[in-house]
Amino acid sequence: MNAPVKEPEVLISEVGPRDGLQSVKATMPTAQKLRWIDALAASGLREIEVGSFVPAKLLPQMADTAEVVRHALTHPGLTVMALVPNVRGAESALRAGVHKITIPVSASAAHSMANVRKTREEMIAEVRAIARLRDEVAPGVKIETGMSTAFGCTIQGEVKEEEVVWLASECIAAGADEVGLSDTSGVANPAQVRRLFNKVRGAIGDKTGAAHMHNTRGLGLANCLAAWDVGVRTFDSSLGGLGGCPFAPGASGNVVTEDLVFMFEAMGVSTGVDLLALIAARAAMEAGLPGEPVYGMTPAAGLPKGWAQGVVAA
Amino acid sequence: MNAPVKEPEVLISEVGPRDGLQSVKATMPTAQKLRWIDALAASGLREIEVGSFVPAKLLPQMADTAEVVRHALTHPGLTVMALVPNVRGAESALRAGVHKITIPVSASAAHSMANVRKTREEMIAEVRAIARLRDEVAPGVKIETGMSTAFGCTIQGEVKEEEVVWLASECIAAGADEVGLSDTSGVANPAQVRRLFNKVRGAIGDKTGAAHMHNTRGLGLANCLAAWDVGVRTFDSSLGGLGGCPFAPGASGNVVTEDLVFMFEAMGVSTGVDLLALIAARAAMEAGLPGEPVYGMTPAAGLPKGWAQGVVAA
Numbered sequence: 001m002n003a004p005v006k007e008p009e010v011l012i013s014e015v016g017p018r019d020g021l022q023s024v025k026a027t028m029p030t031a032q033k034l035r036w037i038d039a040l041a042a043s044g045l046r047e048i049e050v051g052s053f054v055p056a057k058l059l060p061q062m063a064d065t066a067e068v069v070r071h072a073l074t075h076p077g078l079t080v081m082a083l084v085p086n087v088r089g090a091e092s093a094l095r096a097g098v099h100k101i102t103i104p105v106s107a108s109a110a111h112s113m114a115n116v117r118k119t120r121e122e123m124i125a126e127v128r129a130i131a132r133l134r135d136e137v138a139p140g141v142k143i144e145t146g147m148s149t150a151f152g153c154t155i156q157g158e159v160k161e162e163e164v165v166w167l168a169s170e171c172i173a174a175g176a177d178e179v180g181l182s183d184t185s186g187v188a189n190p191a192q193v194r195r196l197f198n199k200v201r202g203a204i205g206d207k208t209g210a211a212h213m214h215n216t217r218g219l220g221l222a223n224c225l226a227a228w229d230v231g232v233r234t235f236d237s238s239l240g241g242l243g244g245c246p247f248a249p250g251a252s253g254n255v256v257t258e259d260l261v262f263m264f265e266a267m268g269v270s271t272g273v274d275l276l277a278l279i280a281a282r283a284a285m286e287a288g289l290p291g292e293p294v295y296g297m298t299p300a301a302g303l304p305k306g307w308a309q310g311v312v313a314a
Numbered sequence: 315m316n317a318p319v320k321e322p323e324v325l326i327s328e329v330g331p332r333d334g335l336q337s338v339k340a341t342m343p344t345a346q347k348l349r350w351i352d353a354l355a356a357s358g359l360r361e362i363e364v365g366s367f368v369p370a371k372l373l374p375q376m377a378d379t380a381e382v383v384r385h386a387l388t389h390p391g392l393t394v395m396a397l398v399p400n401v402r403g404a405e406s407a408l409r410a411g412v413h414k415i416t417i418p419v420s421a422s423a424a425h426s427m428a429n430v431r432k433t434r435e436e437m438i439a440e441v442r443a444i445a446r447l448r449d450e451v452a453p454g455v456k457i458e459t460g461m462s463t464a465f466g467c468t469i470q471g472e473v474k475e476e477e478v479v480w481l482a483s484e485c486i487a488a489g490a491d492e493v494g495l496s497d498t499s500g501v502a503n504p505a506q507v508r509r510l511f512n513k514v515r516g517a518i519g520d521k522t523g524a525a526h527m528h529n530t531r532g533l534g535l536a537n538c539l540a541a542w543d544v545g546v547r548t549f550d551s552s553l554g555g556l557g558g559c560p561f562a563p564g565a566s567g568n569v570v571t572e573d574l575v576f577m578f579e580a581m582g583v584s585t586g587v588d589l590l591a592l593i594a595a596r597a598a599m600e601a602g603l604p605g606e607p608v609y610g611m612t613p614a615a616g617l618p619k620g621w622a623q624g625v626v627a628a
Binding site: 152153154155156157158185186187189190191192215216217218219221222224225226229256259262263266267268269296297298301304305306 | 466467468469470471472499500501503504505506529530531532533535536538539540543570573576577580581582583610611612615618619620
């Protein structure tokens with residue numbers, strides 16, 4: 001029943017080892033992180049955010065990121081990404097050999113101060129400094145800015161779309177290669193997702209990056225579908241829905257990678273990910289995070305009768 | 315912050331008191347059913363499937379449907395709907411005074427035999443007989459056929475789209491006023507939803523009825539969005555996700571009415587339903603079903619900061 005291999009049409013960017021782990025209390029031992037990443041890579045995922053370069057005293061669970069990066073680099077074809085909040089982090093990331101850096105920038109002025117204690121303008125300056133450093137020491141490395149609170153903010157409420165467009169343009173002007181939009185507080189709706197991605201694309205064209213949607217109010221996949229409809233081809237998600245902002249019982253913050261891959265593959269949109277291998281990767285994650293809630297409806301329900309990945313249902 | 319009242323653009327058809335209750339073990343006392351329906355009606359819901367007319371020995375929890383119908387009829391503006399599997403049930407439903415009858419018809423030949431012990435052709439004959447009866451005794455009553463397993467079947471697997479289109483046309487020819495499509499086993503994907511509703515609309519035009527999607531694999535809202543995109547304006551769902559086929563822990567079978575209303579209202583699509591009143595209606599349901607799992611991410615997460623129903627986020 002296996003279909004011929006199709007070229008992937010979307011890039012699923014797995015954020016669990018960074019975004020996910022930063023949201024849980026436990027610190028996963030390095031050896032277990034490596035096994036988890038191995039299992040993720042074995043499923044066919046082509047991009048993984050493996051950690052962040054931040055002071056170890058602030059985030060002890062990220063203290064081993066350089067080692068994790070070095071291990072992840074042994075997987076051929078895998079884009080190894082790390083989060084850095086500033087130039088200092090970027091120095092460490094480039095030294096470790098990452099392929100891609102992601103920098104968090106808040107669309108909401110209030111969230112920017114609360115999250116990184118910098119104004120949005122100061123973060124743009126940081127992006128510029130990181131891009132200069134990259135140009136000097138590792139010009140092949142890609143820089144993404146992930147724009148948090150792009151769809152609304154728990155602190156200030158509404159975020160004006162023209163400010164999102166302005167900030168996206170400023171990030172590109174500062175040297176970023178792409179700008180993703182994040183629904184940090186899980187308030188986005190499909191109409192807004194389509195409108196905002198269209199506006200941002202109008203300003204920065206093909207430098208429009210990933211949709212990072214949350215499932216806080218159950219709309220994660222609907223919002224990914226909406227983003228797909230307007231041409232977004234990179235989607236952030238995490239295995240088992242780890243991380244994000246899980247203040248709703250039964251609700252993951254991050255979109256569940258397994259359900260996202262199921263949606264696209266069922267639609268006949270190739271992800272390059274083997275869904276059964278992806279579901280099997282949950283065991284490696286769970287082994288390192290005993291007792292942590294893990295989400296995902298497709299793993300619980302199982303695959304439909306007659307499921308043959310890559311074949312469009314007739 | 316209240317916006318001017320907008321005319322509803324979609325019809326949310328609440329199926330909890332029938333579809334939901336049939337899936338739980340407990341039998342809800344009549345008085346509590348009535349309070350639940352009162353609370354649903356008070357939230358602004360304009361259509362409720364309040365029960366089914368089937369032999370009480372088969373489904374004791376539906377034994378009081380005639381009484382429930384008579385009570386529901388006291389709510390002005392509410393369309394009171396009941397499920398009937400055959401002419402005998404239709405006689406009881408019409409006698410009780412329902413506004414609308416829904417008849418289950420399976421797209422899958424295998425599911426038809428398993429569910430109602432009749433072939434699809436025999437069910438079409440049943441629809442014809444019910445329509446004749448309706449024409450004689452209550453010509454104002456609407457007949458919907460709800461086509462289960464339209465997107466796939468747990469018994470036979472794939473269901474051919476041309477058979478769905480054929481069956482929809484036959485139901486209309488037999489006298490049904492509308493045909494809804496149900497994702498009984500939770501296998502539908504958004505591309506398929508768009509394709510199949512378009513095909514059915516091509517055959518039966520505006521007699522194309524509700525999207526009855528399940529959230530088994532997390533795609534319930536994405537599939538509702540897909541149906542909305544191709545012109546569907548009636549959506550079945552149940553308060554707290556009661557019922558459907560909840561074999562996935564943490565997954566409701568039915569789409570959760572609260573999350574569905576949140577999605578549409580956040581998109582600026584008026585449902586006519588007051589989301590806070592809808593969430594409040596959960597208490598009336600829970601009182602009658604102690605210990606029963608109740609789903610819904612929006613009720614758990616709460617409404618976003620600055621939420622003002624009916625106002626499109628700028």
